[in-house]
Amino acid sequence: MAFEELVLEQIYYPDTRAKFFPGVVYSLLDVMPVILILVGFKFAWDASIKQLEVEELRTSVKESELLFLKSQINPHFLFNNLNNLYSYAIEQSPKTPSIILELSSVLRYMLYDCRAKFVGLGKEIEHLKNFTQLNELQIEERGKVSFQTKHIKDNYEIAPLILSVFIENAFKHSTASQADGIFIDVNISLDDKGCLNFECRNSFLETTNTDKLSHGIGLQNVKKRLQLLYPNAHKMYINEDQNIYYVHLKLMLTQGSI
Numbered sequence: 001m002a003f004e005e006l007v008l009e010q011i012y013y014p015d016t017r018a019k020f021f022p023g024v025v026y027s028l029l030d031v032m033p034v035i036l037i038l039v040g041f042k043f044a045w046d047a048s049i050k051q052l053e054v055e056e057l058r059t060s061v062k063e064s065e066l067l068f069l070k071s072q073i074n075p076h077f078l079f080n081n082l083n084n085l086y087s088y089a090i091e092q093s094p095k096t097p098s099i100i101l102e103l104s105s106v107l108r109y110m111l112y113d114c115r116a117k118f119v120g121l122g123k124e125i126e127h128l129k130n131f132t133q134l135n136e137l138q139i140e141e142r143g144k145v146s147f148q149t150k151h152i153k154d155n156y157e158i159a160p161l162i163l164s165v166f167i168e169n170a171f172k173h174s175t176a177s178q179a180d181g182i183f184i185d186v187n188i189s190l191d192d193k194g195c196l197n198f199e200c201r202n203s204f205l206e207t208t209n210t211d212k213l214s215h216g217i218g219l220q221n222v223k224k225r226l227q228l229l230y231p232n233a234h235k236m237y238i239n240e241d242q243n244i245y246y247v248h249l250k251l252m253l254t255q256g257s258i
Contacts, residue, residue, distance in 0.1 A: 102134035116162040122154035131164050135171040143182025150189040157256035159229045165222040166247045170202035177205040196251040
């Protein structure tokens with residue numbers, strides 16, 4: 001701007017425009033709105049790019065944390081059931097083939113079907129049935145196990161391995177504290193609005209084996225996953241009363257293409 005008024009106008013317009021020079025300050029004020037708009041646009045663009053990078057980083061961290069939490073479940077379950085299988089094999093129990101078959105079905109689900117963030121509700125319920133039957137073999141004649149479902153629809157999706165933690169804890173703490181009279185009751189239902197109701201009751205005795213019933217790694221794991229996957233779509237109630245441990249979990253599920 002200054003070059004134009006001080007040099008070019010003196011050469012080409014000496015008798016008109018070159019006679020009047022408003023000054024550098026006036027010239028800058030004349031173009032200042034344009035400069036401010038361009039600078040503001042640049043800052044807004046940079047801020048938008050930074051925000052996208054932050055969101056991508058948050059998503060990456062969240063997915064990594066979910067993968068880590070999910071990976072903690074499989075080894076814990078595997079070691080427990082391999083120990084049980086070893087005990088039956090040593091005793092040459094006729095139930096050993098049944099245990100191997102149930103364990104194979106459960107592991108197949110964990111290894112292949114649980115890779116996705118969400119799975120079909122029907123698949124998850126089938127896994128829970130196999131999981132319950134596998135653990136029920138440990139009880140034999142020492143108690144009663146009930147597993148009931150109602151209004152399950154395959155077009156809904158759920159995060160895999162969320163519910164199995166509660167069932168595993170029920171078996172673990174009932175069998176660890178009771179020689180007989182074991183009671184485990186699992187009820188799962190889905191209402192018309194897509195709200196899943198999961199209830200699990202199990203008996204236990206007040207022994208050192210159940211001192212940390214509410215503070216185990218598996219329970220803390222599932223609480224963290226629920227916070228990440230269902231931050232405003234779940235309610236969980238846990239109660240211990242008269243040697244009965246009760247879990248009631250409500251999950252608002254979404255419909256998928258499965």
